Amino acid sequence: MGIIEAKNLVHEYIIRDEEGNVESIQTALDHMDLKVEPGQFIAVLGHNGSGKSTFAKHINALLTPTEGTLIVDGMDASDEDNTYAIRQTAGMVFQNPDNQIIASVVQEDVGFGPENIGVPTDEIWERVERSLKSVGMWKYREHSPNKLSGGQKQRVAIAGVMAMEPKCIILDEPTAMLDPDGRKEVLAAVHTLNREKGVTIILITHYMEEVVDADYVYVMDQGKVVMEGNPRGIFSQVDTLQEHRLDVPQITLLAHELQRAGLPLADGILTREELIDALERIVKGR
Amino acid sequence: MLRDITLGQYYPADSKIHALDPRTKLFGTLLFIISVFSFEGVIGFVAITVFLFWVIHMSKVPLNFMLRGLKAIMILLIIAGMFNLFLTPGQPLVTIWKISITREGLRNAIMMTIRMVYLIMGSSVMTLTTTPNQLTDGLEKALHPLNKINVPVHEIAMMMSIALRFIPILIEETDKIMKAQMARGADFESGGLIKKAKNMVPLLVPLFVSAFRRANDLALAMEARCYVGGDGRTKMMPLVYTQIDRVGYAVVIGYFILLMVIKAVL
Amino acid sequence: MAFILDKVSYRYSEGTAYEMTALDQVSLQIQDGEFIGVIGHTGSGKSTLIQHLNGLLKATEGAIYFNGQDIYDKDYDLRDLRTQVGMVFQYPEHQLFEETVFKDVCFGPKNQGLPEKDVTLRAYEALRSVGLPDKYFDVSPFELSGGQKRRAAIAGVLAMKPSVLILDEPTAGLDPRGRDEILDLIAEMHVHYGNTVILVSHSMEDVAKYVDRIIVMDHGHVMFDDVPREVFHHYRELEEIGLAAPQVTYLMHEMQERGLDVNCDATTVDEARDAILQWIGNQR
Incomplete structure (x- = not known):
């Protein structure tokens, strides 16, 4: 049984004019299927407007399906009675670090979620300490979020979700507004949570380098899952990825170009070491 | 300044x-x-x-x-x-x-x-x-009796603490937008009172748009963290x-x- | 000569306990028609540097000359400087404010005091050059998609016909296709109009692909200032200050360390491919 299962998931945005008449209907999710096992690190790739953020909001019950079903940890997301249980099970981190931090002091922000779900005071403090430590932000607990870097703010946001002790965290383009250092920090924090706390991760992104270490990758375009597989399998299809308005990591692209030029290289080379080894074999094999 | x-x-x-x-x-x-x-x-x-x-x-x-x-x-x-x-x-x-x-x-x-x-x-x-949160907590508790006459004390306190959190952010944003418009030749200094007020439009519109966008994002983020108002909340x-x-x-x-x-x- | 910076220093909050040196004795020369990349991590002084070039920040020490004139001269018209040195800020779509896209693009040329006809013409030209279709001209800028908004905002700066165009992280937040489109657009314009372009970026890969010269900033100093190939030879030092050379640069150097005698100058995928193919050819 997967922790998240989408079957034929459809979401339509109905756009109304000022009088309330329906002006147009946009299909953001178009019969989407997806399954996540507990403890997995999943990446969902897609360009802006591919529907990936709409999907993310469904897992957190911020949006409900127009058609089809979405099951989160055995709960049907279409059923409004499940909303709060789902939000506790599947926490969400958003793109803009500034617009999701509510309090003016780091530790108070992390405590916000547990306060909302009625956790007793002593336990809130324990949870705040645990979650801040798990993302390496404990020593900043009394700082103002305004004085932190983008990567640090995003880690605070992750801690804020962790404090609700979710089984799963969805990160909706958490690094899009960060500099390279911030990106690395956030990604490292997420991987640690996945490895050490066994939290299921769904990382939504358009940066290809971030999905290299994922267990499984879904590629979305026009509200549909258009590719899925392990990172190597996905990256071996350079041309298809480019059709879906995505990049491949430079090394994979280089290997692809060399392959095209006639070198006998395997598909889906991901790291520099792999490429050098392969090139060495070609030369020594002669 | x-x-x-x-x-x-x-x-x-x-x-x-x-x-x-x-x-x-x-x-x-x-x-x-x-x-x-x-x-x-x-x-x-x-x-x-x-x-x-x-x-x-x-x-x-x-x-x-x-x-x-x-x-x-x-x-x-x-x-x-x-x-x-x-x-x-x-x-x-x-x-x-x-x-x-x-x-x-x-x-x-x-x-x-x-x-x-x-x-x-x-x-x-x-x-x-x-901390602004403590301050609003203090006000919330001190003013709690007003709840009886239907004053939404918790909501007001929450709004205050959010406002305090976002004031520095919006000040920084004002600075940024001002610079961006100045780079497009905008003039925020010269002219009479009416002209000055008119010249503020390129600053105020983007600022409002941004404030609304932030408010929207924040509301979503609060909802995602199970916020439903003051009832049933515990205190850190x-x-x-x-x-x-x-x-x-x-x-x-x-x-x-x-x-x-x-x-x-x- | 477009710009000469002579020992420019800038300190924030001078005279208080929060004083911080953002630029420290920076001297630079920028020629007309150059395509320059400015790289540095957050807080390295790169944003401070470019804000000096159009007079939004005033140096605490040192002098800046634009086309031979001292921009800190009493009689120098800073507003005129700002129309000649166009600046596209990070997330420029946040500055859109007019009722329609077209009106918004007119804002800059109007401030320049041009006659109505020229304003319209320039706005039209600018919108065309960023590839925004006519059907969007009369809609509210807030109804456009993220990528379109950014184009409209860039058009707003281009309409002033600046001889120097400065862009601060113009691709932040865009997806790969959006990023390539914007960068290609800038490169095309550079070729077409021959204007000076200064591109501030975090991404070495992007910069390596487009610019002729890279200025690396660190702690308010210019650390390197050279053609990309030379700058990336210092990839170890770059790493120490939190920057990374393009992946292919690492690859080439690692190959050489393993005793594979490949030419290490490559900074882009195409160059790397050619270098590797040549090396394999030599093995025969």
């Missing part, structure tokens, strides 16, 4: 003042402000000054941090001081052309300036040693009076009585 506003900027430190319950601090600040506006004479002034600086010393907040808050209202202070100085009728001390400075004017100007400065410094002690920092608050109340009330005595005797 915008960066100098200390309101809503918490200064973390480990002090007795920081440890006080926000309600104690609210009460203390209120009494202090009343005392500042009722003092007269040099002895009262000395007593207030000694008390204020003792509290600032106790709070471990550097003095120049407090003074930065004053910089932002410096112009206001000067203008108000001038009005008092030149426009108070009475016995003239110095007369230059048609304007004369009177003894009463001089006294009023000095009193007024001291009162304003102490008012700002006194309330900065509170805002710098209390429930307000409980401790020994230190009893001492705090005693000190503040003692100080106030002392001042009243001084006032009555002199």
Whole structure:
């Protein structure tokens, strides 16, 4: 049984004019299927407007399906009675670090979620300490979020979700507004949570380098899952990825170009070491 | 200049003042402000000054941090001081052309300036040693009885704490948009009042749009973290009076009585 | 000579406890028609540097000359400088404010005091050059998609026909396709109009692909200032200050360390491919 299962998931945005008449209907999710096992690190790739953020909001019950079903940890997301249980099970981190931090002091922000779900005071403090430590932000607990870097703010946001002790965290383009250092920090924090706390991760992104270490990758375009597989399998299809308005990591692209030029290289080379080894074999094999 | 506003900027430190319950601090600040506006004479002034600086010393907040808050209202202070100085009728001390400075004017100007400065410094002690969340918690609890007459105390407190969190962000944003429009040749300085107001449009529209976008994002983020209003919430920092608050109340009330005595005797 | 910077220093909050040196004795020369990349991590002084070039920040020390004139001269018209040195800020779509896209693009040329006809013409040209279709001209800028908004905002700066165009992280937040489109657009314009372009970026890969010269900033100093190939030879030093050379640069150097005698100058995928193919050819 997967922790998240989408079957034929459809979401339509109905756009109304000022009088309330329906002006147009946009299909953001178009019969989407997806399954996540507990403890997995999943990446969902897609360009802006591919529907990936709409999907993310469904897992957190911020949006409900127009058609089809979405099951989160055995709960049907279409059923409004499940909303709060789902939000506790599947926490969400958003793109803009500034617009999701509510309090003016780091530790108070992390405590916000547990306060909302009625956790007793002593336990809130324990949870705040645990979650801040798990993302390496404990020593900043009394700082103002305004004085932190983008990567640090995003880690605070992750801690804020962790404090609700979710089984799963969805990160909706958490690094899009960060500099390279911030990106690395956030990604490292997420991987640690996945490895050490066994939290299921769904990382939504358009940066290809971030999905290299994922267990499984879904590629979305026009509200549909258009590719899925392990990172190597996905990256071996350079041309298809480019059709879906995505990049491949430079090394994979280089290997692809060399392959095209006639070198006998395997598909889906991901790291520099792999490429050098392969090139060495070609030369020594002669 | 915008960066100098200390309101809503918490200064973390480990002090007795920081440890006080926000309600104690609210009460203390209120009494202090009343005392500042009722003092007269040099002895009262000395007593207030000694008390204020003792509290600032106790709070471990550097003095120049407090003074930065004053910089932002410096112009206001000067203008108000001038009005008092030149426009108070009475016995003239110095007369230059048609304007004369009177003894009463001089006294009023000095009193007024001291009162304003102490008012700002006194309330900065509170805002710098209390996190905005504690402050709103304090207000929420102090005003809780109003809930009975259908005043949404929790919601108001929540709005206040969010506003405090976003003020610095929006100030920074204003700075950025202003620069971006200046790079497109916008002029925020010259022209008359009406032209100036009109010139603000390229600044205000993007600022509003951004504030709405942030509000939207924030609402979503709060919902995602299971926020449903005040019912059923627990508190990370429930307000409980401790020994230190009893001492705090005693000190503040003692100080106030002392001042009243001084006032009555002199 | 477009710009000469002579020992420019800038300190924030001078005279207070929060004083911070953002630029420290920076001297630079920028020629007309150059395509320059400015790289540095957050807080390295790169944003401070570019804001000096159109007079939004005033140096605490040192002098800046634009086309031979001292921009800190009493008589120098800073507003005129700003129309000649166009600046596209990070997330430029946040500055859109007019009722329609077209009106918004007119804002800059109008401030330049041009006659109505020229304003319209320039706005039209600018919108065309960023590839925004006519049907969007009369809609509210807030109804456009993220990528379109950014184009409209860039058009708003281009309409002023600046001889120097400065872009601060113009691709932040865009997806790969959006990023390539914007960068290609800038490169095309550079070729077409021959204007000076200064591109501020975090991404070495992007910069390597487009610019002729890279200025690396660190702690308010210019650390390197050279053609990309030379700058990336210092990839170890770059790493120490939190920057990374393009992946292919690492690859080439690692190959050489393993005793594979490949030419290490490559900074883009195409160059790397050619270098590797040549090396394999030599093995025969």
